Amino acid sequence: xxxxxxxxxxxxxxxxxxxxxxxxxxxxxxxxxxxxxxxxxxxxxxxxxxxxxxxxxxxxxxxxxxxxxxxxxxxxxxxxxxxxxxxxxxxxxxxxxxxxxxxxxxxxxxxxxxxxxxxxxxxxxxxxxxxxxxxxxxxxxxxxxxxxxxxxxxxxxxxxxxxxxxxxxxxxxxxxxxxxxxxxxxxxxxxxxxxxxxxxxxxxxxxxxxxxxxxxxxxxxxxxxxxxxxxxxxxxxxxxxxxxxxxxxxxxxxxxxxxxxxx
Amino acid sequence: xxxxxxxxxxxxxxxxxxxxxxxxxxxxxxxxxxxxxxxxxxxxxxxxxxxxxxxxxxxxxxxxxxxxxxxxxxxxxxxxxxxxxxxxxxxxxxxxxxxxxxxxxxxxxxxxxxxxxxxxxxxxxxxxxxxxxxxxxxxxxxxxxxxxxxxxxxxxxxxxxxxxxxxxxxxxxxxxxxxxxxxxxxxxxxxxxxxxxxxxxxxxxxxxxxxxxxxxxxxxxxxxxxxxxxxxxxxxxxxxxxxxxxxxxxxxxxxxxxxxxxxxxxxxxxxxxxxxxxxxxxxxxxxxxxxxxxxxxxxxxxxxxxxxxxxxxxxxxxxxxxxxxxxxxxxxxxxxxxxxxxxxxxxxxxxxxxxxxxxxxxxxxxxxxxxxxxxxxxxxxxxxxxxxxxxxxxxxx
Numbered sequence: 001x002x003x004x005x006x007x008x009x010x011x012x013x014x015x016x017x018x019x020x021x022x023x024x025x026x027x028x029x030x031x032x033x034x035x036x037x038x039x040x041x042x043x044x045x046x047x048x049x050x051x052x053x054x055x056x057x058x059x060x061x062x063x064x065x066x067x068x069x070x071x072x073x074x075x076x077x078x079x080x081x082x083x084x085x086x087x088x089x090x091x092x093x094x095x096x097x098x099x100x101x102x103x104x105x106x107x108x109x110x111x112x113x114x115x116x117x118x119x120x121x122x123x124x125x126x127x128x129x130x131x132x133x134x135x136x137x138x139x140x141x142x143x144x145x146x147x148x149x150x151x152x153x154x155x156x157x158x159x160x161x162x163x164x165x166x167x168x169x170x171x172x173x174x175x176x177x178x179x180x181x182x183x184x185x186x187x188x189x190x191x192x193x194x195x196x197x198x199x200x201x202x203x204x205x206x207x208x209x210x211x212x213x214x215x216x217x218x219x220x221x222x223x224x225x226x227x228x229x230x231x232x233x234x235x236x237x238x239x240x241x242x243x244x245x246x247x248x249x250x251x252x253x254x255x256x257x258x259x260x261x262x263x
Numbered sequence: 264x265x266x267x268x269x270x271x272x273x274x275x276x277x278x279x280x281x282x283x284x285x286x287x288x289x290x291x292x293x294x295x296x297x298x299x300x301x302x303x304x305x306x307x308x309x310x311x312x313x314x315x316x317x318x319x320x321x322x323x324x325x326x327x328x329x330x331x332x333x334x335x336x337x338x339x340x341x342x343x344x345x346x347x348x349x350x351x352x353x354x355x356x357x358x359x360x361x362x363x364x365x366x367x368x369x370x371x372x373x374x375x376x377x378x379x380x381x382x383x384x385x386x387x388x389x390x391x392x393x394x395x396x397x398x399x400x401x402x403x404x405x406x407x408x409x410x411x412x413x414x415x416x417x418x419x420x421x422x423x424x425x426x427x428x429x430x431x432x433x434x435x436x437x438x439x440x441x442x443x444x445x446x447x448x449x450x451x452x453x454x455x456x457x458x459x460x461x462x463x464x465x466x467x468x469x470x471x472x473x474x475x476x477x478x479x480x481x482x483x484x485x486x487x488x489x490x491x492x493x494x495x496x497x498x499x500x501x502x503x504x505x506x507x508x509x510x511x512x513x514x515x516x517x518x519x520x521x522x523x524x525x526x527x528x529x530x531x532x533x534x535x536x537x538x539x540x541x542x543x544x545x546x547x548x549x550x551x552x553x554x555x556x557x558x559x560x561x562x563x564x565x566x567x568x569x570x571x572x573x574x575x576x577x578x579x580x581x582x583x584x585x586x587x588x589x590x591x592x593x594x595x596x597x598x599x600x601x602x603x604x605x606x607x608x609x610x611x612x613x614x615x616x617x618x619x620x621x622x623x624x625x626x627x628x629x630x631x632x633x634x635x636x637x638x639x640x641x642x643x644x645x646x647x648x649x650x651x652x653x654x655x656x657x658x659x660x
Contacts, residue, residue, distance in 0.1 A: 002364070002367060003364075003365050003367075006361065006364040006365055007365070010350075010353075010361050014350070014352060017352040018352070083348065083351075084344070084346040084348040085348040085349070085350060086348075087308075087313055087344050087346070087348050088344075088348040088349070090312075090313050091311045091312055091313045091337055091340075091342050091344075092337060092362070092365045092366075093334050093335075093337040093338040093365060093366060093367075094334070094365055095334060260313065260314055260315055261315070
């Protein structure tokens with residue numbers, strides 16, 4: 001545990017050592033500010049709606065989520081592997097699991113810092129006499145943290161697979177984007193398959209429905225939108241996010257272990 | 264302190280370490296020698312817990328099993344890989360503090376230990392400098408400081424002087440010499456002269472196999488059974504002098520060279536120490552001796568001969584296995600082919616690799632393996648896999 005905390009602190013500090021960290025921070029602050037300002041005007045002064053737009057209701061938020069975690073995580077394992085410091089870490093008295101977890105927590109903390117500007121806008125508005133809906137804001141922020149954790153874990157897994165950071169970032173972005181558009185993608189694929197296979201297979205509506213349900217249950221947009229965004233805290237949604245995050249972290253740990261074999 | 268028995272490591276179809284066995288006692292300083300691709304780094308990485316063995320009977324460091332108790336092992340060793348992996352963005356002091364905390368050192372302990380270890384490796388004045396701004400030599404020293412900080416019982420140093428200039432090499436060499444008093448050190452280097460100076464004992468590997476393991480002195484004695492003496496003396500009749508020298512007990516052959524002024528050079532080959540007898544003969548005959556010395560092969564010559572297959576690999580040579588004056592046995596000398604090595608001629612001693620004391624016999628041994636691709640192996644470390652002696656026909660669990 002002590003090793004995990006030590007490594008977490010180092011990793012968090014290292015994110016600020018690199019220019020990329022500051023660049024992402026500036027971009028996020030700028031983006032959040034612009035989105036908030038644009039949506040505040042669009043929502044005709046509805047502060048809560050404008051804040052929600054900066055935190056899940058607007059496309060900019062999802063664009064951030066697809067790009068920022070992979071760019072942040074690309075150096076966490078891939079870069080360490082390239083520079084050789086991974087050998088240092090993997091011969092230190094700390095488990096592979098603790099290495100992955102410390103890096104994950106550091107990257108997620110950084111993401112939380114990126115999103116903190118939205119509640120800060122809320123506080124500023126409150127100070128100026130316009131109180132936002134703090135319930136929805138808190139729940140939305142919690143959902144954002146969970147979402148960030150999920151995409152960071154996915155990006156960590158991508159980072160664990162490659163030695164080249166750019167390749168890790170590319171596959172991290174690709175993986176995140178595909179997951180976000182998975183239901184739409186499925187509809188597209190199904191439509192093609194329906195035409196192609198209808199003659200050969202006949203009625204396969206049951207299999208199609210089963211696949212549709214499975215994909216729908218993985219729909220991150222839906223899980224976030226129906227629970228955290230409107231201000232409803234549902235423990236099932238919490239389990240959904242934690243389970244998938246845990247799954248990707250597990251894959252990242254196994255991938256890191258397999259590096260020892262592949263080394 | 265380090266116990267390795269029947270260690271194997273493969274990279275796909277390439278065998279990096281092939282049935283390697285050796286042990287290091289507490290306080291020993293051992294040099295790992297071998298050409299590129301001999302398996303030195305792989306073995307060191309396995310000992311450091313970075314790589315798992317493909318198969319092994321036993322790999323232990325400080326009493327802990329490297330495969331099953333990797334974290335405990337990592338807490339016991341100071342490991343300096345060849346690449347000196349340090350975080351470039353950290354300052355020297357921060358790097359050491361980070362490393363100390365990973366090893367569970369407290370704030371007060373670090374406060375005294377960090378300056379002390381930096382002072383010891385001679386980089387105390389650089390403690391506020393970024394690691395990325397240091398020269399290769401300074402990085403090497405910081406790497407050593409990192410390895411030394413938690414006072415490990417075992418130091419594993421992979422090419423600690425590579426990339427250094429001669430002056431830096433000497434400094435690092437002196438430092439390692441000092442460390443040898445407090446730690447068990449396993450050190451690899453391409454520079455044989457360095458190993459010759461620092462390490463009393465050497466382990467020579469080639470293509471993953473153990474060629475020789477023993478004290479340098481014993482290895483020379485085992486491999487260099489015929490002793491070569493150089494004599495330059497002012498003798499009247501060279502031929503008569505050669506006959507007299509040839510009559511000395513233990514002398515196998517005498518070769519007289521071309522006379523240089525009044526001095527006649529001779530090359531004598533013997534099985535025993537003959538210096539005193541030659542001296543006494545010279546005194547009796549009134550010869551003026553300009554030179555009388557024994558030519559012994561250097562470690563480099565032995566290494567080259569072993570790796571190039573000019574000498575039979577003796578495997579493990581126990582300390583004092585061959586006494587200085589012990590004559591070569593008939594089986595080792597007579598009838599064996601003579602090969603040239605440096606100044607001397609050495610009979611090939613037929614010898615099989617000898618395992619370290621306490622190593623169980625190779626038949627019916629128990630082997631565990633973490634490699635999921637190792638046929639018949641189990642990844643459940645609580646259940647070792649029985650293996651046939653040839654290592655190919657493991658019995659499943």
